[in-house]
Amino acid sequence: MTETVDQRLRSAWTPASAEAAALPPHAVRWLTRRLGPLEPGAPVAPDTAFAVPDSRLPDAARTALADVVGASYLRLGPAERLGRAGGLSYVDLLRRRYPGVLPVPDAVVSPADPGEVQRVLDVCVAHGVGVVPFGGGTSVVGGVAALRGECEAVVTLDLERLDRLVSVDPVSRLAVFEAGVRGPDAERMLAAHGLTLGHVPQSFERATLGGFAATRSAGQASSGYGRFEDMVQGVHLATPAGSWRLGVAPASAAGPDLRALALGSEGTLGVLTEVTVRVRPLPTRERYEGVVLDGFQRATDAVRLLAQHGLLADVTRISDESETAVSLALKGGFTTAALRRYLAARGVREPCLLILGWHGRAPQRRRARALLRAAGAVSLGRAAGQAWRHGRFHGPRQRDALLDLGVCVETLETATHWSRLGELYEAVSTALRDSLGDPVVMCHVSHAYETGASLYFTVLTPRDPHDPFGQWERAKRAAGDAITEGGLGTITHHHAVGTDHAPYLRSEIGDVGVAVLAAAKRATDPTGVLNPGKLGL
Amino acid sequence: MTETVDQRLRSAWTPASAEAAALPPHAVRWLTRRLGPLEPGAPVAPDTAFAVPDSRLPDAARTALADVVGASYLRLGPAERLGRAGGLSYVDLLRRRYPGVLPVPDAVVSPADPGEVQRVLDVCVAHGVGVVPFGGGTSVVGGVAALRGECEAVVTLDLERLDRLVSVDPVSRLAVFEAGVRGPDAERMLAAHGLTLGHVPQSFERATLGGFAATRSAGQASSGYGRFEDMVQGVHLATPAGSWRLGVAPASAAGPDLRALALGSEGTLGVLTEVTVRVRPLPTRERYEGVVLDGFQRATDAVRLLAQHGLLADVTRISDESETAVSLALKGGFTTAALRRYLAARGVREPCLLILGWHGRAPQRRRARALLRAAGAVSLGRAAGQAWRHGRFHGPRQRDALLDLGVCVETLETATHWSRLGELYEAVSTALRDSLGDPVVMCHVSHAYETGASLYFTVLTPRDPHDPFGQWERAKRAAGDAITEGGLGTITHHHAVGTDHAPYLRSEIGDVGVAVLAAAKRATDPTGVLNPGKLGL
Incomplete structure (x- = not known):
């Protein structure tokens, strides 16, 4: 570990110091011209501004977890815990500037391998401790918020040590990775074999393969390489109900494809410990x-x-x-x-x-x-x-610089079939404009399919210094309502559900779908310790 | 309805009368030369040879079902019920020659549309009556056997009247079909719009779109058009828990893709009433x-x-x-x-x-x-x-002619990754040879993927006149064991699970997978009326 997750996340929260995170002068001029006078908002607050409550992790659980991972990989310090208190949504970034109550975990536990992940889960089940799986921490939908649910305490299970390439099968074009491997590391390890994964979402630099799978990520090159779920051939999960492996063949008719339940489960059904992915030769040009x-x-x-x-x-x-x-x-x-x-x-x-x-x-x-x-x-x-x-990959990095200027900046995305794309575009644009006054609303299609496409919106507007949270909350709700009204589109094409989209899930998958998800969770996680509050579960 | 399902099925069971179902003389000569002297077995028995028990459908359920579908679409006659007593596996064909106890449903009910399907289900739940969804009746794994499970009575729900093309969206290249549409009818209706589905499994002529979806069918042109599950963009199911619609966009990250639970559910979680499929222009050449x-x-x-x-x-x-x-x-x-x-x-x-x-x-x-x-x-x-x-499409039709000759003829299929394909090929071939003496074992790869391929075996051997069922049962078990030993391949690439592959499902999806399937079933079908005994549920 040359760099800790704390350091990694902290650097994401550091205002506009790095080259790529800075805004060039002409961009600042354009923004102030277009958005009108901006009132620079609160700067990023120092850690000391946040009240980090004492860990509620019971002593017995603490001992048992330390027994599994070793004392040095069970971290209870305020800085480590604060570093996993959220993801990278606009609201997450705002929270760093307007100190309030953050969903801070009671401990950070970093198992060494899939076996230790299973044992950590077993300990947490035994002690009724919630578990938030954590990869790159790049969720923009509240997916890694350390919510307690019904649990007494909650730990963040950081997968940073599951960082190995387990095996490569060049004939079948398959690679088995541990779930905590980050995008660039996966590509570096594959490149040694002349291979590539080709999955490059905007979160690429930090996010992990387990996270890609758990959230049904789609990369910028999805038109050529597919969505991450298209690449996944096999999964290995640790669950309270036991270890779960799926995927012995490229295709099967052996009942429903249960891999699809693991993909997009966002840590609520199990912790992904390994993924088997389809790889391809590095492009020569x-x-x-x-x-x-x-x-x-x-x-x-x-x-x-x-x-x-x-x-x-x-x-x-x-x-x-x-x-x-x-x-x-x-x-x-x-x-x-x-x-x-x-x-x-x-x-x-x-x-x-x-x-x-x-x-x-x-x-x-x-x-x-x-x-x-x-x-x-x-x-x-x-x-x-x-x-x-x-x-x-600059977009996410430049957001702190925009926040420094007093800008409200956020993205949201959806998808629908081609014949409704124009209608969806108008509906979301109108909802954002109506709720935000005169914002800059921009959109692109970055994922196209035979039957439809995604729409990815970026919004820039002067931040309301008096109600920065409510300002975006209202806009997001207006957009979400516009998307789901009459089943016009999906509430998320590749950002996942987390907490932010949970209110819309029922309209998309129906009462039966919600009941099925809840039933699946009862089967794999009967006591409900896994990622409480995500996916509405 | 120009032809009833009874007629359709009966024609499949008629020995070698039709041109395509006959074996040319040189083929018969080759077979007797290769397999040695054959002892012509029992001919197909007339319906009267089968004891069809009286219908156990309670009077109250009978009245309620007739109220939903109309008296003429609730059929209780022995011929109609016998016509849905099984599918088209070798064992199904054998049963027609060696009269014994057949899994005959207590009635055949044919609702007119998705709404009536839901109401039929509601009646069956209220009266504790099992429901076997039935499309083309071409299952080769026992998928349509009218098993009772814990139910007092069981009806076959024939989807023959759900035969409409609901809508076409040529811009998005989507078509919505009712689930009972047969392959050739779907193509005929699409051709009027210059479109095609491109799904041509060997069961094409009889099987239905609902059946393709429920069993994760793969057609002969899957390399170009994909598996049927790749074509399905949306599903509508009737379930005891209510109507369930999925699929608003070409892709989504709104939690796990629950369409994957409907696909391959083989009627155990709900009855597919409509499928939305991706279509393509008819090829010009x-x-x-x-x-x-x-x-x-x-x-x-x-x-x-x-x-x-x-x-x-x-x-x-x-x-x-x-x-x-x-x-x-x-x-x-x-x-x-x-x-x-x-x-x-x-x-x-x-x-x-x-x-x-x-x-x-x-x-x-x-x-x-x-x-x-x-x-x-x-x-x-x-x-x-x-x-x-x-x-x-001749293969299935010629089997009765082969049975007339005294041949044991069956197929089985699997899939694995490329690097294990040779090992799987050898293991299954050896298992079949060892259990059958000196059979003809043939194999083809008809579905290839970047990471692996299917293997489709056909076996021909002299039928054991003293133990025709046990002969194949042992060979099938030997092959199934060879496939699943050490996770070498999937127990089925496109024939589905039904009853025949249910014993192997646990080895493929694990204890957790079995528990998840059972939990999903409890959510959609709490009283267990849907297709009892299939998928091991």
Whole structure:
């Protein structure tokens, strides 16, 4: 362990010090011009500003847990516990600035391997202690909040030590990883075998394979490599009901595919300790490029055709007019007016930027380009693609800088079938505008399928210094209501449920679905110690 | 209803009268030469040979069911009930020849629409009557046997009247079908919109979309169109706990994907009443061709490379040496010795026939051919492909003719990852040979994935006239043990569990998996009326 999770998380909360986390001067100028006078809000509070209650972990449980993992891996200090008090949502970031009551765990326990995870669970069941599985801590939906539920005490089970590549089967293109392996480490270990996983969500740098599986993550290259759930061939979970392994074949008809219950279970049914994933050869050539289309409707139509012809680039991401304008303005690399004239001369009056990232696949690229030309696309060449690629993990890091400026900044996402995509786009945009006054609302489609696509919204608006929490809560509720009204879309395409989306789950999976989830939980976790309060369970 | 289910099923049980169900004389000669003297077994017994017990359906339930569906759709006659007494496994076919006790339902009830299905379920719950959902009746694993479980009586719920295309969304490429629509009818209705589903399992002609979903069916063109579960975007089930709809988006992270519980639930958790499926444009051009490779290991290696390079034909099916030899012998279209000389001169000494069916996709075909040439493949041209295509649904129909001859004929299938495929092939082949003396054992791979493939075995051996049931039971058990020993493969790749594979389910999904399935069932079907005894539930 060269870097502790505390250090990792703390660095995410450090205001705009690192290069990538800073906002360039022209971006700050643009923001103040667009959003009007901003009132810089509270800075990130020091740890000492937070009242960390004494650990409620009973002595007997403390002894038993230390017996399993060793005393040095059962941590009770306020800093370690505070470091796992939440994830990385806007509300999580706000909480660091407006000290109040944080959901701080009573201890942090770090088992060494799957066997120790099982024994930690057994101890927690025996002592009625809640368990919050913790990977990278990057949840943006409250997924790692240390809620107690009905339990006396709650520990955060940090999977940081489950960091091994267990085995590689290059013939079957399979790799078995322990669940605590982070994205970059997985890629580094696979690269030694000439292989890649190809899963690069925005949380890539910190998040873990177990977390990807537990939350049904989708990466930026999902069009080429699939969602994480598509990659998972096998899972191993520790549950209060015992160890659970699934996945002996690439496909099966041996009853319902129960792997699908583990995927997306967000630590409520068991703790993922190992995942077996499909891997692929490292691409010999990557090519990122930008293309502009005229208007979001035409642009999404073009992406739909790419998806339905099997011609999506590995990364395929189309921004609406607003996001395109903002990203060009914030990049500062283009003379915006000159670019607009250039595009208008080619028939593009409402530019929408399409990023295409090709990992090999030259034949598909040629056919995709022909299709895009027919749709009136204008190429911006590789520079635009490389610029996006360079900054593709920066978004989360820049949020603290925006918060320093007094901006309310958050994202939310959904998905629906193609024929309802325009309606969903309008409904969510309107809900956000109506509840926030005159915000900047931007949107992109970053995950396209034959039958539909995701919509990913980013909102920027002056933070209400008097009610920063309520301001976003109302906007989020308006958007959630707009999404679920009449089953227009899913409440989340890849951010998961956690606490934030739990109120909407029933409208999406029905009373029967909620009953089935609760029943599954009773089977694997009869005393309800696993991640209390998540998924509404 | 131009043809009743009774008629449909009866025709499947009629010995070798129809053209496609007959065995050509050269095939009979080959069989008697290879298997030795055969003792023609019992012919199919007339209905009158079977003792059909009086219906045990209580009068109150009878009245209530007739109130829901109308008296003419509640059928109590022996012929109708006998017609739903089983599926189409070898054991089912044997039972028609050796009259004994059949699992005959107490009534056949045919609701008109999803609403009536729900009301039928409600009546059955109220009266403690078991319900066996019934589509095409093509289960080969005992999935439609009218077992009572703990119930006083059991009815077969025939979905034949749920035969409508509900809606088509050509933009999103989605179609909503009622669950009782049969394969050819679905294709006919979609063809009117220029669309296709592309799901063609061997049961295609009789089986229903609800059945495909409930059993996780995989069609012959699964390499191009996916397994049926890949096509399903939404489901609507009637359950004792109420109506259950799932699937608002092409992808989601709103908790576990509960559609996966409906898929493969085999009528134990609910009755599928509607499925929303992904559809595609009808291919403008289909091209079937045959290619021969030298030895099954080299042949499966080539298919693995096709799968891992994204170059599988829509239909990709490779036969082992034995199946290749038998199919060439049974076809009678080739001069076998001449063909062997031709192939040997090109380096192919152990011919394995690879069928490739391309639905459009000319660019992939060119690249696949280059890869196959490098693997030493010799083309047999289109004739071999067309011959396979022509006869691709004949297998099940010819079984009665084989039974008439005194042959024991059955199939079984499994799947595993590529690196264990050879081991699985040997283990199952050996188990079948050891338990059956000197049978013909043939095998093909008809479903290939990046990480592994299925194995589909066909067995032919002289039927033991003294113990026809025990003969196959022992062979099936030996094969099942070989598959599950050490988690070598899945007990079923696409035939489902039913009763026959239930004993192996625990070894595949673990104690926790069994407990989770049972818990899900308690949530949707608290009194246990749904398809008693299937999936081990």
